[in-house]
Structure formats: C-alpha cells, structure tokens
Amino acid sequence: MTDRTDRVIRAMTNDGAFRVMAARTTDLVAKGIATHELSGNNAQTFGEFLTALLLVRETMSPQHRMQAIFGSPGYAAMVGDSRMEGGRTRGLVNRGENAGPFQLDDDTVLKVIRTLHGGKLHQSIVGTGRDSVSKAFMVYMQSSEQVAATLNVRVVMDGSRVIAAGGFVVQLLPELEEGPLAVMTLRLDDFTDLAPLIVNNDNAQWLIDELTYGWETTILDDSPLNYGCDHGPERAIGALMTLPKTDIQDMVNKGKPIEMSCSYCREDFSVGTEQLKTLLLPS
Numbered sequence: 008m009t010d011r012t013d014r015v016i017r018a019m020t021n022d023g024a025f026r027v028m029a030a031r032t033t034d035l036v037a038k039g040i041a042t043h044e045l046s047g048n049n050a051q052t053f054g055e056f057l058t059a060l061l062l063v064r065e066t067m068s069p070q071h072r073m074q075a076i077f078g079s080p081g082y083a084a085m086v087g088d089s090r091m092e093g094g095r096t097r098g099l100v101n102r103g104e105n106a107g108p109f110q111l112d113d114d115t116v117l118k119v120i121r122t123l124h125g126g127k128l129h130q131s132i133v134g135t136g137r138d139s140v141s142k143a144f145m146v147y148m149q150s151s152e153q154v155a156a157t158l159n160v161r162v163v164m165d166g167s168r169v170i171a172a173g174g175f176v177v178q179l180l181p182e183l184e185e186g187p188l189a190v191m192t193l194r195l196d197d198f199t200d201l202a203p204l205i206v207n208n209d210n211a212q213w214l215i216d217e218l219t220y221g222w223e224t225t226i227l228d229d230s231p232l233n234y235g236c237d238h239g240p241e242r243a244i245g246a247l248m249t250l251p252k253t254d255i256q257d258m259v260n261k262g263k264p265i266e267m268s269c270s271y272c273r274e275d276f277s278v279g280t281e282q283l284k285t286l287l288l289p290s
C-alpha cells in the first residue's frame with residue numbers, strides 16, 4: 008500500500024556513491040500555510056522553505072536542531088525551525104514594521120543556525136540570489152558547509168489548497184566514481200520539474216526508489232514529520248526572565264495569569280502566577 012504520510016527518509020547507495028534524502032511534506036506545509044493564513048506565492052515559498060530546511064537538517068545533522076531566516080532587507084523574512092524530536096518543523100513569516108511582502112531578489116540572504124554536539128551553535132550567512140528556494144539552500148550547503156549536493160523542493164497548490172509538497176537531496180560522497188556520476192546526472196534531469204512527479208506520487212519512498220533505481224540501496228532512517236511546536240509555559244518563562252524583577256512582581260501582585268500567544272503555531276496559552284513567582288527567587 009502506498010504511504011500517504013509526511014516523512015523524511017535517508018538512504019545510501021551500497022557502492023558508497025550517494026546519500027539520498029527524500030521527504031513528503033504535504034500535510035506539514037498545509038498546516039503551516041493555514042496557521043499563518045498565507046496565500047499565493049508567499050504560501051508556496053514558505054512551504055518550500057520549510058521543506059528545504061528539514062531536508063538540509065536530515066543531510067547535515069539529523070539528530071540536531073536547525074533554524075533558518077530567509078529574506079531581503081526591507082521585505083518580510085521567513086523563519087524556520089526544525090528538529091528531530093517528534094519530527095517537528097515550524098515557521099513564521101516576520102513582516103516587521105513597514106516591510107513589503109516576501110520576495111526573492113539579488114539581496115536575499117539565508118542565515119542558518121545549527122545546534123552542534125554539546126549544544127553549541129554554529130551560524131552562517133550566505134547571499135542566495137533570486138532563483139529559487141532550492142538554489143538558496145544548495146548555495147548554503149556548498150559554500151558554507153562544503154557539501155556537494157543537489158536539492159530540489161516543490162509545493163504544488165490549487166488556489167489555497169496544497170496538492171502535494173516534498174523534495175529531495177542527492178549528496179555526492181567521496182567514493183563517487185565517474186560512471187555513477189554520469190548516470191545520476193542524467194537521472195536528475197528527469198527530476199528538474201518536480202511538480203508533476205509529486206502530484207502523481209505523493210510519497211517519500213517513491214522518490215527514494217526512483218532516484219536510486221538500479222542501485223543497491225540501504226535505508227538509514229525513516230522518520231515521521233509534522234508541523235508542530237513545543238512552546239508552552241516553560242519556554243515563555245525563558246523569555247520573561249529578561250524582564251526586571253519589579254515588573255514580574257507587579258504581574259504577581261495583580262494575581263492574574265499572563266495570556267500569551269505563540270508566534271509559530273498561534274495557540275494561546277497562559278503563564279500562572281505560581282510559575283511567575285519562581286522568577287522572583289534569588290538566583
């Protein structure tokens with residue numbers, strides 16, 4: 008039976024030539040777009056941005072969190088956050104004050120923040136140009152991380168409805184010889200226009216099978232994906248810690264919980280006075 012769930016699969020050809028990551032993100036993208044009430048080009052770009060981000064995470068450091076900010080000065084910026092735990096990826100479009108609608112232009116910049124082993128952060132910024140979301144993330148992998156790879160992501164929409172979303176990364180490994188490279192180069196030509204392929208075959212395993220057709224392949228990992236968040240009182244407490252204690256004392260005195268709204272999932276939640284009091288303890 009054909010799998011119709013959002014997932015990301017990581018595979019390797021047994022000759023050591025390629026690693027191939029493929030994702031179906033149809034439901035994740037639909038939820039992200041609906042959450043932020045995006046439409047048209049913004050919606051498609053946002054979905055492709057989230058899909059590319061989680062594929063690059065799967066390629067570079069599947070166990071660790073990866074965040075990205077994508078935009079041009081004076082225009083709206085997209086923010087994405089992807090992690091392995093629960094396959095959760097989330098994002099938002101930061102419109103800022105007086106910012107125009109999101110657009111790709113010659114000044115577009117992609118900033119990627121990776122969490123390394125031990126929790127240290129690694130940050131890099133690349134200029135990506137106006138071509139596409141796929142190109143932007145390829146430039147990042149090649150210039151910032153020295154990863155030789157082809158990335159292609161696509162969101163297909165009918166009006167405001169997401170019909171299919173997904174993509175892949177084919178990474179060239181050091182064992183790669185000329186013959187396999189020539190075969191893969193020809194094959195990738197057939198995947199340039201991803202839209203009709205994912206509309207007809209909306210699942211990650213199909214992409215893996217087709218991309219590696221003729222190669223003995225090992226599946227290294229297969230994980231579910233969803234648009235999700237881990238906000239909540241504990242996280243909000245972190246943000247409130249930056250406030251002066253007198254302000255927090257005022258909030259406690261009022262005796263009412265603080266109502267907050269998560270900018271990623273737009274859910275409302277509250278922080279109770281008992282939790283606020285913990286911030287008044289001597290540190």
Ligand SMILES: [Zn+2]
Nearest residue numbers: 236238269272
């Ligand atoms: Zn949230």
